[in-house]
Amino acid sequence: MQKKSMMLWFIAHSHLNIIGVCFRLGRWKLLLILVLTVALRESKQTASISTLRPFTPCGPCVCNATVADCSNRDLKYPAPDGLPDNLTRLSLHNNSISDLGPPNVFARFTSLEWLDLSDSILFVNVIPVDAFDGLGRLRELNLSSNKLTLNGDYSAKGPFDSLTSLQRLDLSNNSLEKVEPLLFRALNSTLHWLDFSRNNITYEGESKWPIQYLDNLTYLDLSHNNLKNISRGLFKQGLRTLNLSYNSIPLSDEAYPEDTFEDLKDSLTELQIKANCNGSDASNFTALLHYPDKALSLLRNLQVLCMDGLPYQSFGSGFQNLTSLMKLDLSGKWGGFCYIIMLSNNTFQNLGNSLRTLDLSLCSIGKIDAGTFSPLGDSLRVLDLSYNVGMGFDKLGEAVYGLQGSVLKELYIDSIVEPYSTCVKVSKLNTRYFPNTSLEFISAKNNHLEVFCQGALNNMPHTLSRVSLYGNRLGFGSYFKDLENLVGLTELEVDGHAFAFHIPARYPVDHVEGCNTPEGANTQCQLGWRRHSSPNTHIRTTQGDKDEYEQTESWEQQELTRSEGLTFKLPPNLKTFKSRWNQLYYRLEEITFDPNNSLVDLELRDNLLTTWTGPMRGLNQLETLNLQNNLAYAFGIRFFHDFKSVKNLNLAINYMRGVVGDDEKGLFFEPLDKLQYLDISSNYLNVLPRQIFRGLVNLRFLNLSHNDIVNFNVNITHMANLSTLDLSFNNIKYLSLEIMNHLNNIVERIEVHLDLTFNPLACTCEHMDFLTWVEQSKVVLPSSEHYTCFMSDGNYHPMTDIFQVIDQLESSCIDTLGILVGAVSCAFCLLVAVFSALVYRYRWKLRYLYYASRLAYRRLQTCDNDNDDFEFDAFVSYSSEDNDFVHGELLEELETRAGLRLNVHNRDFIPGRPIPSNIVSAVQSSRRTLVVLSRELVQSEWCHYEMQMATMEAAHTGRDVLLFLLYEDVPSQQLPRDVMYNLQSSTYITFPGTRAEPSLVRDFWTRLAQAIRQ
Helix, strand or coil, X not given: CHHHHHHHHHHHHHHHHHHCCCCHHHHHHHHHXXXXXXXXXXXXXXXXXXXXXXXXXXXXXXXECCEEECCCCCCCCCCCCCCCCCCCEEECCCCCEXXXXXXXXXXXXXXXXXXXXXXXXXXXXXXXXXXXXXXXXXXXXXXXXXXXXXXXXXXXXXXXXXXXXXXXXXXXXXXXXXXXXXXXXXXXXXXXXEECCCCCCCCCCCCCCHHHHCCCCCEEECCCCCCCCCXXXXXXXXXXXXXXXXXXXCCCCCCCCCCCCHHHCCXXXXXXXXXXXXXXXXXXXXXXXXXCHHXXXXXXXXXXXXXXXXXXXXXXXXXXXXXXXXEEECCCCCCCCECCCEECCCCCCCCCCCCCEEECCCCCCCEECCCCCHHHCCCXXXXXXXXXXXXXXXHHHHHHHHHCCCCCCEEECCCCCCCCCCCEEECCXXXXXXHHCXXXXXEXXXXXXXXXXXXXXXXXXXXXXXXXXXXCCCCCCHHHHHHHXXXXXXXXXXXXXXXXXXXXXXXXXXXXXXXXXXXXXXXXXXXXXXXXXXXXXXXXXXXXXXXXXXXXXXXXXXXXXXXXXXXXXXXXXXXXXXXXXCCCCCEECCEEECCCCCCCEEECCXXXXXXXXXXXXXXXXXCEEECCCCCCCEECCCHHXXXXXXXXXXXXXXXXXXXXXXXXXXXXXXXXXXXXXXXXXXXXXXXXXXXXXXXXXXXXXXXXXXXXXXXXXXXXXXXXXXXXXXXXXXXXXXXXXXXXXXXXXXXXXXXXXXXXXXXXXXXXXXXXXXXXXXXXXXXECCCHHHEEXXXXXXXXXXXXXXXXXXXXXXXXXXXXHHHHHHHHHHHHCHHHHHHHHHHHHCHHHHHHHHHHHHHHHHHHHHCCCCCCCCCEEEEEECCHHHHHHXXXXXXXXXXXXXXXXXXXXXXXXXXXXXXXXXXXXXXXXXXXXXXXXCHHHHHCHHHHHXXXXXXXXXXXXXXXXXXXXXXCCCCHHHCCHHHXXXXXXXXXXXXXXXXXXXXXXXXXXXXXXXXXXX
């Protein structure tokens, strides 16, 4: 490859001979520089190609060291050929294995520790007893999502008997019904994690139970089975997590005898028995179902209890023994059953002071007594009452009475009003008990909340730091004046809906919260809502669109007049405010905030804030501003004048083409001298003025992707720390030299990422410097598979390999350079052109005479040697692809055995001397020039040059120089004319091949040595 690249440069260099040989010294210096450049590129290409991907092919799979991934390959055999024997992890997930035979199929993987056969064994119900023989180190085995029944005869031997190190076994989602008791006999001391979920396992009280043999089991999942009862002795002591959810074990003393958990009283920390109340129980809840507190009372170390919520039931006295209980989950979510209906003052009186989390979500709670949560006040920190749509804010306000003086920190009240409710508000009466709580976080999502009555927010505790009001309808109202009293608030989220609703399946109920205000209620709250929600009723629509537009503008002007001088006061410690997907349709015109605020992060993305004229004053500490996807189209050039502290700015998905394209002086972004992150992608930008980013001296990340930029000739030299430049999905064809040099300077200090994918890069001679920079620069660019070449003929082609593209352009652009030089020379002087033609006609002879005379001159200078003996017997001309033959067999036979002295270019050429000079010296100092003729040599330009020099030497001295060794049979139609001529006029000898008879090979080397000595 190095010879090929050097020859391309030498062809270009040969065109310079038409001007004369007077520039020969400068020419050789140029050639040396080009050699170094090409060598550097070749070394970089080699390093790039040699970088291995994380996984490499191994048979039909991919491997990385001792890990093999054979998933999703439709394999029929579990141990395909090509896998290394030293595997430690093997995934066979989602295949079509029809048989686990032959015996000991995995035996060669003696180091295997992790095996995944999930969703793979399609037609196997019983695992052969010797299927896992040899896997004594296996720790985890996944057999889930198959059709296993495991009903075989395992009395003598079981399939798991050889897995003496197995710790985790997953048999979930199979077809298990009754499990053979002796199945796990060999796993008694090792297995601690077992998943039997999603099967059809049943249990009869007198039957043997395989789990009784597992002494060290700590985790057992029996959810989604067909268990109807349990009893003492079913589980071994030491079990810490037990999941019996989604079975048919009703909550009653009959289903849970008093001594059920006798063996687990010291070990069990988590018990899940949710979704065990089926439809037949619903007809008589009170008579049939109740919390089995006697059985549960034995679990003194239980920390997590998940079970169904029963109507009109209190937690019995047995729960007083659960002194370690920290989480009680009665939620109806995720398929659970919870139908509590009401909570009384006695419901939780027997729960100890250890309870930290109580989940009552989706439990159809419609009534809560005022003192319901009082017994939990000293311990409860998280309370979830979400999805109880019959509760509403009125009943919630009464329930908070029992939380006064409590240590509650988090309250979840998402979706506690009926769907499609209107005019939902929170009054001061609803929040009257909140001041005496210690709440730090409130989540009230999806409640159709539209307004807080004035004074309602004043009741919030000073400890409240985070509020999430996602999915409500909050807008401007008089309650804004109360925000400054939320002194502890640091994060406020009032997002709308990010996703579309389903079409309603029923009409809303009649008694939902509505707009009718009872007599004596807070009329100020209702009036505030009406002013916010109602359009101007004085707009006339009977005189055509023009009158309507004029009246609308008049009404908006009145609103502006009324708001003159209005200063918005924020909570003094609020740092993050998010209002996304809210359909806010406002103009960001002159807005003033009280500067006594701490707002750092402001997100107003995905709204309809279409006009940004500003100024927006008072947000002096703001660091992150997100205005993405507001479809903004009108901008004031000084909009960012008061955002001097902003470091992160997201303006993606708007219409900024006008303000950016016209900003020749760079005034729009100039005030943002602290900005580090800027995203203006998807803004339909096509023209970027050179000084558009003039003031962004601290910018680190710039995203201009998904625009229509053609010429990126922007001044970024002041961005000394720019580390990421995303220009993908544009129409950029090249980068300017200034930008390339600047990125090169930065990459010497920090890593720089440049994304030019999905751009039509110019693959032309004019921009060869840009493509070479893309190839050689230390700047990190994505894979070239997403680049497109814009060719000189105007067509587009995918760029599969940038190295290949550059090599092709080098070849084509060299010819262009020769034509250009010739044209300039002819125009410069006609006489010089005639003289140059004559020089070109005799170029080989002139070159030979030039290098021969130069070499003779050097010899005269160094020594006065009259000895005519040759320094070498032969100079070997061969292609680099035949290197193994030359340095192996040829040198061994001719130098070692025959005693000849051979000149080989990569061994005997003098370093630092130009290659052509080395070639001439080798030809002159050798008795013969031995040409190893092969297909590769015919294509080598340097080897062609060596034959020409040998021909000139023969013509000049009159001696036989060329000697051909036909190493390969090359068809005559593939031989160049000069090579064919030399073969016909010079001596040659044919290599018999390595498989020929030894006598023929020996005779060949003898004859070749004699021919060289002649």
